[in-house]
Amino acid sequence: GEDVEQSLFLSVREGDSSVINCTYTDSSSTYLYWYKQEPGAGLQLLTYIFSNMDMKQDQRLTVLLNKKDKHLSLRIADTQTGDSAIYFCAEMSGSSNTGKLIFGQGTTLQVKP
């Protein structure tokens, strides 16, 4: 079945780069996403990548996709305390074409001053 896995916790110092990793199982995924969730807040879409791309850069964010290994990563350059949040990886199922998302369990990013 479809499954998305992430490491649960990452701690970095302010100004360092953060790399959050994700693996997925659905080889027919069309889009892969990174969402941010701050305490008590909804899901904020950070960025997404189409499955036929291997890299996407958007300001401080870089997404790398290794489709062969079904591995997705999010790199945040110059991490700030405001980046502290839970980050969710998600895939859009390609087999159903409904827009249904499968989420990982989330990685808590702690940024120390």
Place this chain on the structure above:
Amino acid sequence: GAGVSQTPSNKVTEKGKYVELRCDPISGHTALYWYRQSLGQGPEFLIYFQGTGAADDSGLPNDRFFAVRPEGSVSTLKIQRTERGDSAVYLCASSLNAGDTEAFFGQGTRLTVV
């Protein structure tokens, strides 16, 4: 409205009671999704509507859960005979069409069953 609106934002109910959670999607969006986020977990898909019809309800955990979207706009998620394990944040999302790149999420309804 400007975004997806969910009401109430918080709901506390007693075990065994019936609850309704409402989602008002972005105007004109034909696709509507419900997800459930338990504490410490990622959101899990419950049900998807295309227009008025439930096109995929494979994520509903059991027959106590039901959702409707009678006019293709507002949707209501209904939970009968609530159990403590139903406590979670229920998220709604909408997109212009099914399979669009981006779906827009509401702030969620936090349901607590005591």
